[in-house]
Amino acid sequence: AQKITQTQPGMFVQEKEAVTLDCTYDTSDQSYGLFWYKQPSSGEMIFLIYQGSYDEQNATEGRYSLNFQKARKSANLVISASQLGDSAMYFCAMREVWGGSNYKLTFGKGTLLTVNP
Amino acid sequence: NAGVTQTPKFRILKIGQSMTLQCAQDMNHNYMYWYRQDPGMGLKLIYYSVGAGITDKGEVPNGYNVSRSTTEDFPLRLELAAPSQTSVYFCASNWGGSYNEQFFGPGTRLTVL
Helix, strand or coil: CCCCCCCCCCCEEEEECCCCEEEEEECCCCCEEEEEEEEECCCCCCEEEEEEEECCCCCECCCCCEEEEECCCCEEEEEECCCCHHHHHEEEEHHHHHHHHCCEEEEEEEEEEECCC | CEEEEEEECEEEEECCCCCEEEEEECCCCCEEEEEECCCCCCEEEEEEEEEECCCEEEECCCEEECCCCEEEECCCCEEECCHHHCCEEEEEEEEECCCCCEEEECCCEECCC
């Protein structure tokens, strides 16, 4: 079963509007972390935002915010005031225990966001 | 700081050839990782290392080997390349622990024909 599900293969948004990218996760751990990464067409992976499972407030980083709904196991990324440079692939990832006491990231399949002028 | 660097950027291999993908970081991170990204998919963990001399398998280790003789370097070795290893390979690093994001290199695009 997929541990990270991103149901939107592609999304379109008008410049200056807000957009929400969906992410649901599956874990039985009490302690976990959720990350969002941006991958522009140039290919590099850029860290955007992090939410810990015990964090009571939703994470925010500039125009990025994470809408964390723990009971629903969702961690949606909200981008406010979209810019043309936001056009990219966006990956949701979950930190989970691996190899006993270490951690790894499990990634979703990504959502391709296109910002229209 | 250069961050995480990877060489080469692109490579084409013939079936059965071998090669080493290089990865280096100058942030003194303990943890380093190798991922592969297949078309239309997220990243999958191949191998990771928690410090010099210590490596362990990830989700998809078959066909690869790693070594970590220094804190800075974490090369990935492909022996007997196969078409199924055509992918984009990312190296990443962080301090370890449970909260730090991973810093990624620019990736190596490998094609096996």
